[in-house]
Amino acid sequence: MQTFLQYTILGLAIGGSYFIAASGLVVTYTTSGIFNFAQGAIAMLAVFTYWQFRWGWNWPAPLALLMVLGVLAPLLGAALYQVVMKNLRGTSEVTKIIVPIGVMLGFQALATWVWNPTSSTPRQFQKFFGPNAFVHFGSIKVSWHEIIAFVIAIAIAVGIRLLFVRTRSGVAMRAVVDDPELLQLNGGRPERLAMISWAGGSFLAALAGILIQPMIGSAMSAGQLTLLVIDAFAAAMFGRLRSLPRTLAGALVIGLTTTYVIAYFPSKWTWSSSFRNSLPMIFLFIVLIVLPQDRLRGATVLRLRERFRMPSIRTAWIAGLVLMVVVFCLKVIMERTAVNTLTLALTFAIIALSLVLLTGFAGEINLAALSFGAIAVIVVYHFGTTGSGTDARTTLWGILLAAVVTALVGAVIALPALRLRGLYLALATMAFGVFVSRMVLTERNERDIFGLKFTIFTAGQLTIPKPKIGPFDFNSPDAFLFLCAGLFVIIGIGMVYLRHSGYGRRLAAMKDSPAASATLGMSVVRLKLSIFMMSAAIAGIGGVMMAAQIGTVNSDRFDILLSLSLMMITVVGGIGYISGALFAGLFLIAFVQMLDLTLKKFAVDYSSLEAIFLFFVSAVTVLPATIGITMGKNPSGAVSDIVNGLDQIKQSKSLVITLVGLEAAIWALTATDVITNWHFVILTMINLFIVPVIGGKVLLARAMRGVPKPVPPELIGIDRPFTSDDLAEMDRALDLEGVVVPSAGTVREGATGVSA
Amino acid sequence: MSETNYHEDHGALADAPLIELVDVRAAYGTIEVLHGISLSVPQGSVVALLGPNGAGKSTILKVVSGLLQPTAGEVRLAGRVVNGAPADELARLGLCTIPEGRGVFPNLTVRENLWMATMAGVPLADVEEIAYARFPRLGERRKQLAGTMSGGEQQMLSMARALSVNPSVLLLDELSMGLAPLVVANLYEIVAQVSQEGVSILVSEQFARTVLGIAQYAAIVLHGTITRVGTPAELEDELSAAYLGS
Numbered sequence A: 001m002q003t004f005l006q007y008t009i010l011g012l013a014i015g016g017s018y019f020i021a022a023s024g025l026v027v028t029y030t031t032s033g034i035f036n037f038a039q040g041a042i043a044m045l046a047v048f049t050y051w052q053f054r055w056g057w058n059w060p061a062p063l064a065l066l067m068v069l070g071v072l073a074p075l076l077g078a079a080l081y082q083v084v085m086k087n088l089r090g091t092s093e094v095t096k097i098i099v100p101i102g103v104m105l106g107f108q109a110l111a112t113w114v115w116n117p118t119s120s121t122p123r124q125f126q127k128f129f130g131p132n133a134f135v136h137f138g139s140i141k142v143s144w145h146e147i148i149a150f151v152i153a154i155a156i157a158v159g160i161r162l163l164f165v166r167t168r169s170g171v172a173m174r175a176v177v178d179d180p181e182l183l184q185l186n187g188g189r190p191e192r193l194a195m196i197s198w199a200g201g202s203f204l205a206a207l208a209g210i211l212i213q214p215m216i217g218s219a220m221s222a223g224q225l226t227l228l229v230i231d232a233f234a235a236a237m238f239g240r241l242r243s244l245p246r247t248l249a250g251a252l253v254i255g256l257t258t259t260y261v262i263a264y265f266p267s268k269w270t271w272s273s274s275f276r277n278s279l280p281m282i283f284l285f286i287v288l289i290v291l292p293q294d295r296l297r298g299a300t301v302l303r304l305r306e307r308f309r310m311p312s313i314r315t316a317w318i319a320g321l322v323l324m325v326v327v328f329c330l331k332v333i334m335e336r337t338a339v340n341t342l343t344l345a346l347t348f349a350i351i352a353l354s355l356v357l358l359t360g361f362a363g364e365i366n367l368a369a370l371s372f373g374a375i376a377v378i379v380v381y382h383f384g385t386t387g388s389g390t391d392a393r394t395t396l397w398g399i400l401l402a403a404v405v406t407a408l409v410g411a412v413i414a415l416p417a418l419r420l421r422g423l424y425l426a427l428a429t430m431a432f433g434v435f436v437s438r439m440v441l442t443e444r445n446e447r448d449i450f451g452l453k454f455t456i457f458t459a460g461q462l463t464i465p466k467p468k469i470g471p472f473d474f475n476s477p478d479a480f481l482f483l484c485a486g487l488f489v490i491i492g493i494g495m496v497y498l499r500h501s502g503y504g505r506r507l508a509a510m511k512d513s514p515a516a517s518a519t520l521g522m523s524v525v526r527l528k529l530s531i532f533m534m535s536a537a538i539a540g541i542g543g544v545m546m547a548a549q550i551g552t553v554n555s556d557r558f559d560i561l562l563s564l565s566l567m568m569i570t571v572v573g574g575i576g577y578i579s580g581a582l583f584a585g586l587f588l589i590a591f592v593q594m595l596d597l598t599l600k601k602f603a604v605d606y607s608s609l610e611a612i613f614l615f616f617v618s619a620v621t622v623l624p625a626t627i628g629i630t631m632g633k634n635p636s637g638a639v640s641d642i643v644n645g646l647d648q649i650k651q652s653k654s655l656v657i658t659l660v661g662l663e664a665a666i667w668a669l670t671a672t673d674v675i676t677n678w679h680f681v682i683l684t685m686i687n688l689f690i691v692p693v694i695g696g697k698v699l700l701a702r703a704m705r706g707v708p709k710p711v712p713p714e715l716i717g718i719d720r721p722f723t724s725d726d727l728a729e730m731d732r733a734l735d736l737e738g739v740v741v742p743s744a745g746t747v748r749e750g751a752t753g754v755s756a
Numbered sequence B: 001m002s003e004t005n006y007h008e009d010h011g012a013l014a015d016a017p018l019i020e021l022v023d024v025r026a027a028y029g030t031i032e033v034l035h036g037i038s039l040s041v042p043q044g045s046v047v048a049l050l051g052p053n054g055a056g057k058s059t060i061l062k063v064v065s066g067l068l069q070p071t072a073g074e075v076r077l078a079g080r081v082v083n084g085a086p087a088d089e090l091a092r093l094g095l096c097t098i099p100e101g102r103g104v105f106p107n108l109t110v111r112e113n114l115w116m117a118t119m120a121g122v123p124l125a126d127v128e129e130i131a132y133a134r135f136p137r138l139g140e141r142r143k144q145l146a147g148t149m150s151g152g153e154q155q156m157l158s159m160a161r162a163l164s165v166n167p168s169v170l171l172l173d174e175l176s177m178g179l180a181p182l183v184v185a186n187l188y189e190i191v192a193q194v195s196q197e198g199v200s201i202l203v204s205e206q207f208a209r210t211v212l213g214i215a216q217y218a219a220i221v222l223h224g225t226i227t228r229v230g231t232p233a234e235l236e237d238e239l240s241a242a243y244l245g246s
């Protein structure tokens, strides 16, 4: 009985803290329609900042609290809204998910940068009034901290409820969700309300973090804290991001069950601590299953700012060929380590292809691509290899089996969430990812499952040999490089074929309007499910290739944060493009690593400037996130800019020749060892990325001179006569090339009929 | 200002209209939909915008209300250029807009909807008093979610806002949308009364006959330009031929 009471109180306190974090999510989602994935990261930053004030600099607790909760956290929230989130109005759900994730990864990197995790003195974070402040109720003793946590949670539940019902600003916050324009017409200021609510949401996150950190009783870790408040997601989902009482109930249930697991599971069950850690994710999953289906929405996603153009099949083949040639040329000049990096980058590009397929083609989101890779790797490790020692090889059947298993696992994960909006599938996959990290990849003990002796993640690391397919052995680094490049090209071209097929058109239709697709008799769920399974299988294959390239992988390789980074960078590259995936792999692996190495090399070479270069080394860790955050401004991604630049260049033969000529010269210099690989990469970057953009601008400026301002399309025919060039241009823009018009006469008549 | 005063000054005030658009152009993204609109609404009068679907009537109202910034030209309210002023500021200065088809917050109760109207400066008690006196039906349903009320009741609620915040300019977009003819006639009776009290009203409407019964002027909008302005009597023939199809 005493244990029960003791743990009940702890559970209520932890659940209360979850509620505080979750209520912050509800408040910000209510006013801005953005699910703040960075909530946990804000809590984490607050914990570290509070630690710095309170114990780093020995400030008194009230002052430190005032500073963190009263000043910094609200400021951070307001600034986040003003600088980042405000720009997300009118963007797709994908962008609305990716940008907060970028913020989260950025904060994460920032905290690791400022508070070095390998610091020699462990950071102690204590409960309020110190670790020994207890109250005794009969035989049980309860720490003041726990009482405070629970009381604050209840006070906040009541307070927010009063705010939303009894104050005009609170009611206005609810009105913002209904119709921000109408609120403006009433004289309200929706932007200011949203900013205030973000300030409040950030305050709640910070409060939750400071309350919860000492209760979990482990050392302060940026990654762990960020994910810890993700547990609050489950509670927020239980309230459907709307109802505060249900959110409170959900949070308390999660808090209590997790503490009861610690209290009552026999200690010989080695998995109970992993189970405790994954419980909120399991809970989130169950909530998703029981949530009622959303109303299908058609009109609300209209007129997005993102625009993607699919290449024709011929272009895809040419691009694939070019990529293979480029890889060959690179192989000739590259050092061994560079070849390895390039191969690894290509394996990530394959994983990123799975994201392009799912998100770019179908508009659904998977935040745990690498977790599917992990499943595939486990399958291959156990069932897909032959030989041993240096003769060990991964078999084709092993890879295929892994693909099938990941597809099936994908189906199981996605099925409950597919009835719901994209955000819920994203959360379900994230839950799955965290579950895999906490439960599956920590499985290092031998289990006896129905008489089958089995260890899932042996000794914390798995060795995956290089594949041998039929007579082709891909054991040598060069052969494996070509295998990965070839695989990328084949899957990429396959996806272009898919996109041009009837199936692909149905996908595009579904992405634009699920409701309209359903009324046309398509089975939206079946379509989504099949695409999700395909995507999971590709992620699995990519994961196996990645593991084979690395050789021996540990669980860090499949970390959820890495999955999130990959997703984010793919979106940055252009989630609708095959090349967006290539960009993601190259950027995340090759470019970041190259920058890191280059800067470190400079730090050694120019030791007087060492501090500056090391500063930039840290800055590189924040770079991908920073780029992700800028997505709000350019939702179609970087590749689309480059493609647009290239489009203009294609019209100028001289520029094309300049580009190719320059690149050939750089290559020749490297091949003859005049310049190093580093120079090669840097010069190539400049040549390929910067010259087209500048060249495009110059060409455009030159073209603009003397040419009349372009007439907006709807005025063609009014301001100037309609020519056959215009028709061709419109066909191209609308992707109607090759579509057979039944009879030109009837179409024209129909058109004038509408406009009259 | 009293009613008589206004009528005596009609000639002078017609020179200084309360709403004035001068060569206004507006676009959604890169697509221009208003190609140079010039229009004025004298104080205390009702001006009707008539025209086919997609002509740009709602867009004109959006520009005046401040929701859409014009790309060229000037919007003047009471002689002051208000280009670029945010909609909420104009609303607090006495411009009341009932937008097309959705004048209420569906997930707020009737009373909360009226509460939002108080941001223009009138206290809630007064707003409620005026609203419930005019529409007793709303008084019975003050705790009901606006979204669950019938279309007519919702339109009453948005009209109640227009009546109670004491505006000097009223913009009405398609009051009749989806309503029974009798209800429409009722609503426009109220609009006529409001204009008698000196409020300047710009209204877009498909029920041309009803609105022409109370309007002093009408403008015909076609393809983003105003093709004709005149009194209802002047436009009668043209309208029945080209627009009403009778």
Ligand SMILES: Nc1ncnc2c1ncn2[C@@H]1O[C@H](COP(=O)(O)OP(=O)(O)OP(=O)(O)O)[C@@H](O)[C@H]1O
Binding pocket: B028, B033, B051, B052, B053, B054, B055, B056, B057, B058, B059, B060, B174
């Ligand atoms: N948000 C928007 N984005 C892009 N185009 C728009 C938008 N709103 C309206 N349009 C376009 O602007 C044009 C004018 O629309 P508007 O709503 O002003 O017409 P209207 O005269 O009010 O028509 P109706 O009688 O049907 O209400 C139409 O061609 C419409 O398609």
Ligand SMILES: [Mg+2]
Binding pocket: B057, B058, B059, B100, B173, B174, B204
């Ligand atoms: Mg309209």
